[in-house]
Amino acid sequence: MLHAYVRQLIYRREDALDVMQKIAVVLWKKLDQLDSDDAFRKWSFGVARFEVLAWRRDCAREKERLAFSTETIELMAEELDLQSEQLDLEREAILQHCLNKLNKDQRTALQETYDNDTETHILARSFGKSVTGFYQWIYRIRQNLAKCAREMANAA
Amino acid sequence: MKKEEELITRYFNQDLSKDEMEELDQLLGKSANLREKFYDQANVNTALETEFSSNLPDKKLVSFESRPSKISLLAFAASLLLSIGIIGYSLYNEEETIATLLSNENAAWESSLPTSEGSKLTVGLMSLKSGVATIRFSSGAEVVLEAPAEIELQSAMQGKLLKGNAVVHVPESAHGFTLATPTGYAVDHGTAFGVSIMEDGKISDFKVLEGEISLHSPKGDSLFLLENEAATLNDHGISKKIILNTEQPFQILEKEDEVFRIQTAGKCQSIIRNDEIAYLDQDYLMVKLDTGSNPYERRALFNFKDDQVDWSKTRSARLRLNLVPCGVGHRVYLPKINRFKLYALAGFTGVESWGDLKWGEAPTTDTATLVGQFEIPRSQERGSITIESNELLDFLKVNNAVEYTFILTRETTETRGSGMVHAFASDSHPESSGPTLELSF
Numbered sequence: 033m034l035h036a037y038v039r040q041l042i043y044r045r046e047d048a049l050d051v052m053q054k055i056a057v058v059l060w061k062k063l064d065q066l067d068s069d070d071a072f073r074k075w076s077f078g079v080a081r082f083e084v085l086a087w088r089r090d091c092a093r094e095k096e097r098l099a100f101s102t103e104t105i106e107l108m109a110e111e112l113d114l115q116s117e118q119l120d121l122e123r124e125a126i127l128q129h130c131l132n133k134l135n136k137d138q139r140t141a142l143q144e145t146y147d148n149d150t151e152t153h154i155l156a157r158s159f160g161k162s163v164t165g166f167y168q169w170i171y172r173i174r175q176n177l178a179k180c181a182r183e184m185a186n187a188a
Numbered sequence: 189m190k191k192e193e194e195l196i197t198r199y200f201n202q203d204l205s206k207d208e209m210e211e212l213d214q215l216l217g218k219s220a221n222l223r224e225k226f227y228d229q230a231n232v233n234t235a236l237e238t239e240f241s242s243n244l245p246d247k248k249l250v251s252f253e254s255r256p257s258k259i260s261l262l263a264f265a266a267s268l269l270l271s272i273g274i275i276g277y278s279l280y281n282e283e284e285t286i287a288t289l290l291s292n293e294n295a296a297w298e299s300s301l302p303t304s305e306g307s308k309l310t311v312g313l314m315s316l317k318s319g320v321a322t323i324r325f326s327s328g329a330e331v332v333l334e335a336p337a338e339i340e341l342q343s344a345m346q347g348k349l350l351k352g353n354a355v356v357h358v359p360e361s362a363h364g365f366t367l368a369t370p371t372g373y374a375v376d377h378g379t380a381f382g383v384s385i386m387e388d389g390k391i392s393d394f395k396v397l398e399g400e401i402s403l404h405s406p407k408g409d410s411l412f413l414l415e416n417e418a419a420t421l422n423d424h425g426i427s428k429k430i431i432l433n434t435e436q437p438f439q440i441l442e443k444e445d446e447v448f449r450i451q452t453a454g455k456c457q458s459i460i461r462n463d464e465i466a467y468l469d470q471d472y473l474m475v476k477l478d479t480g481s482n483p484y485e486r487r488a489l490f491n492f493k494d495d496q497v498d499w500s501k502t503r504s505a506r507l508r509l510n511l512v513p514c515g516v517g518h519r520v521y522l523p524k525i526n527r528f529k530l531y532a533l534a535g536f537t538g539v540e541s542w543g544d545l546k547w548g549e550a551p552t553t554d555t556a557t558l559v560g561q562f563e564i565p566r567s568q569e570r571g572s573i574t575i576e577s578n579e580l581l582d583f584l585k586v587n588n589a590v591e592y593t594f595i596l597t598r599e600t601t602e603t604r605g606s607g608m609v610h611a612f613a614s615d616s617h618p619e620s621s622g623p624t625l626e627l628s629f
Contacts (some may be wrong), residue, residue, distance in 0.1 A: 040230040043209070044202060045237060057345075057364050058375055058402075071408055082402065082412055086363075086377050098209045104217045112227065119227070123235040131239075145201060146240035152201060167197040168190065171229070174197075178228035 033120050034080055037112055041084050041105050043098050051087045055080050077116070081109045118185060125184035130177045138173050145170060196226055200233045285310060286344045287325045293524065293567035294319035295335070313340050316352065320519065320567040323347075327362035329376070331355070334520045342368075353384045355397070355520045372405040372421040381413075382520065382604070392421045397604050448497070450625045455491035455542045455593075456615045459550045460484060471618065472514045472611040475528065477601045486609060489542075489550060490623045493591035497627070500588045504628045505581045507594070509573040510620040511564065514611035521607035522566040523600050528610075530575055531556035531595040534587035556595055559583050564610065573612070584627075594623070 035052055042048040058079050084105060091099045100108070112119070131139065137159065144155050156166035195212045198204050204212065216223050285308040297303035299314040309323065316337045324330045326344035333339060337352025348368035358365045358376040365376045370389030374381065379399025385392050394403060395418040404410045409425045419428045458474040460467055461483040468474060473488035507530065533556045560575035584592065598610060615622030 036231065036234045039234045039237070040227065043199065043204075054364055061366060061373070061375075075408060075410060078410065079402070082377075086400075090378075096206075098204060098206060100209075100213050101217070104213050107217065108223065108227075111223065115227065119231045122231055126232060126235045127239060131236075142236065143240045146237060152203065164190075164194060167194045167201075171193040171197045174229045174232040175225075177232045181232070182228075 033116065034076055036119065036123060037077065037109075037116055038080050038084055040112055041100070041109060042087070043100070047087065047097075047099075051080075051083050054087075055083045058083070077113050081113070084109065121185035122178070122181035125181040126177050129184055130180035133180060134173065134177075141166075141170065142173055192222055192225075196229050200229065285326065287323050287341050287347075290322040290324045290330065292319065292321050293565055295321040295567070297321070301341075309341055311341055311343070313338065318569070320524075325362065325365070327365060328359045329362040329365040330357040331367070332357075332520050334518065348373075349383055349385055349392075350389060351385050353382070353518055353520055355380060355382045358399075369421065371423065372403060372426070374401045374403050376401050379415075382518065382606075384518070390422055394419050394421065395604075395606075448627045448629070450492045450494050450497070450627070452490045452492060452615045452622055454615070455489075455493075456622055457490075457542055457545060458486050458488050458614075459545055459547050460486050461547050463546050463548075465544055467516075469514065470616050471614055472512065473509070473596065473614050473623070474514060474516070474609050474611050475596055475598045476517075476607070476609040477598045479601055484609075487550075488596040488612065489545065489593060490596075490614075491542075491591055491593045492623075492625050495590050498588070499584045500586075501629050502581060502585050502627050504576070505584050506574055506576040506626040507560070507580065508621075508624045508626060509575070509596075510613040510617075510622075511568065511571050511573055512611055512613050512617065512620050513569050514609055516611075517602075517606050517608035519566045519608040521602050521604040523603060524566055525600070526564050526566060526610065527599040528562050528564065529553075529558060529597050529599055530560040530562075530580075531597070532559045532580065532583050533557070533593045533595070534583075534589040535591050535593065551593060551595065553595055553597065557583055559594075566608070592625075 034055065035048075038052055038055065039045070039048045042051060055076070059076055085102060088099055088102050088105055091097045134142070141155070141159055144150055152166065153163050156163045159166060159169075161169060192215055195204065195208060195215070198208070199212060216226055287309040289303065289305060289307040289309060292303075292305050295303075296317040296319060297314060298317055299312065301307070301309050301312045301314055303314070314323075316333050316335045318335045320332065320334055322330060322332045323339070323341070325341075325347065329345075331339065331347060332355045334353040337354065338350040339354070340348040340350060342348060345362065345364060346366045346368065350370060354367075356365070356367055356376060357380045358378055360378055363376070363378045367374050367376070367383060369383065369385055369392035371392045374383070374394055377400050379401055380397040381401050382395045382397060383392060394401065394413060396413045396415050398415055400412060400414050402410055402412050403419055403421060403426050405421055405425045407425055411419060411426045411428070413419055417428065419426055456473065457470060458468050458472065461478075464484075467484060468486070473490065474486040475488050476484065476486045478485045531553045533551055557579070559580040560577045562573055562575060564573070596612070602608075613620035613622050
């Protein structure tokens with residue numbers, strides 16, 4: 033939920049984890065004051081958005097660190113906030129059902145992209161594809177997963 | 189479309205160049221359609237990332253988003269607690285040094301903790317009775333306290349200000365430093381901010397000097413404050429904007445034999461650059477340097493007249509001023525040392541009555557002679573200031589005038605708006621004596 037929201041706004045996973053920890057510290061201080069789920073959700077997303085933007089400002093000082101622009105982050109943060117419950121359901125569906133519908137190659141290729149040790153051109157060649165072709169393929173696999181997830185989530 | 193798809197995929201692969209990142213950023217900013225596709229891809233990516241990733245850094249956070257069952261808020265809270273349990277442990281280890289008393293400026297403390305400069309501090313309560321002191325938390329956060337103040341040291345990342353005024357500086361290393369007050373708390377995001385506790389803790393005022401903070405009330409309201417913004421936290425929650433307030437007067441006078449004393453007679457007052465005389469008080473000679481756009485710069489003017497004295501025979505001359513608090517502004521917003529200059533004029537014939545003297549009507553330092561300088565630490569609240577210089581003596585002797593007018597200015601400005609206005613007793617101050625010229629022949 034919150035982690036996914038933050039993750040979708042930040043390029044590097046490690047950065048997202050750092051920001052998440054800062055958010056956790058802020059939220060943790062408030063745990064004894066939780067009274068309603070809804071207020072907490074609203075508030076915690078506010079904190080998350082703020083921390084992401086704070087992180088973005090810190091990035092500006094480090095030239096080599098890649099990040100979306102503040103404007104794009106703000107735009108996406110707003111849109112993602114509105115869809116976050118739907119997206120939560122979809123992620124659940126992906127892990128429970130949709131992944132199983134992939135064939136072995138698709139699943140292996142997807143999994144390999146998360147292994148930082150393998151370079152993309154080697155990976156692409158092992159599947160008999162050009163680098164560009166491989167990216168297209170991965171894009172389409174994710175697109176299919178997203179489509180499946182939406183159908184599952186909406187049917188639920 | 190191919191190009192965008194490749195960029196998005198490589199984004200998740202984390203092998204974009206800086207230019208490509210900018211390109212993708214612009215494409216996403218322009219097209220809602222592309223953003224929708226990106227969200228789908230990002231959501232799949234997030235789901236798979238934790239499922240598939242093997243070689244992650246050790247600080248792996250609880251992966252609650254990948255669990256198949258729907259997770260309740262409580263479980264979410266519990267997982268957060270787990271993930272930061274180690275921090276929690278160190279927060280409540282009472283034996284540990286969590287801060288250092290960095291400096292004492294005329295400070296008098298009341299505390300069970302050590303109070304000498306450089307002392308290592310553990311969890312505990314400290315009460316600053318007078319002066320100014322700086323505490324540095326082990327996280328790097330620095331709190332400058334102005335007496336009377338009371339602070340509870342809770343952890344390297346958290347303190348609670350129960351009473352008084354403070355300025356908090358938070359370096360990169362202490363992002364997330366929390367300063368609690370009786371009415372709520374502020375989380376700092378790498379900044380400097382000022383805080384004042386008023387009305388027995390019922391009200392806390394916050395002002396951001398640099399960067400930003402978030403304020404939180406016990407009810408759950410929160411507000412992000414940006415640079416130069418201010419807010420009040422009270423029972424009703426958080427509201428933006430503020431007013432600042434404090435203090436009260438006191439007296440001192442010394443006696444000395446064989447000294448001829450001259451005091452001012454009505455011609456003793458302050459002027460303010462913007463001529464807003466509501467910001468002056470006839471009991472005080474108020475002095476402040478303010479370079480802002482609507483300057484509240486204040487100077488003191490006072491005149492000694494005596495036609496019996498043969499000034500040319502003066503052997504020694506001293507000017508005495510009594511420093512008194514006037515309650516305007518905060519001393520924590522001043523530099524540690526404040527410098528003043530005293531100028532003299534022989535006579536001053538511009539305006540006969542000094543009542544409500546305007547800035548433009550008053551004599552300027554351009555035509556006056558510099559006869560003395562002195563310094564006052566920001567921590568000093570009151571005391572007698574004596575100016576004795578060859579310049580002063582020579583000026584009085586050489587001119588041998590019937591009356592002398594002095595202009596007192598502060599040369600140092602404030603580090604932030606709402607800095608303290610220095611005040612010296614005027615000749616109408618109820619307790620302390622006004623400016624006195626002491627001569628011997």
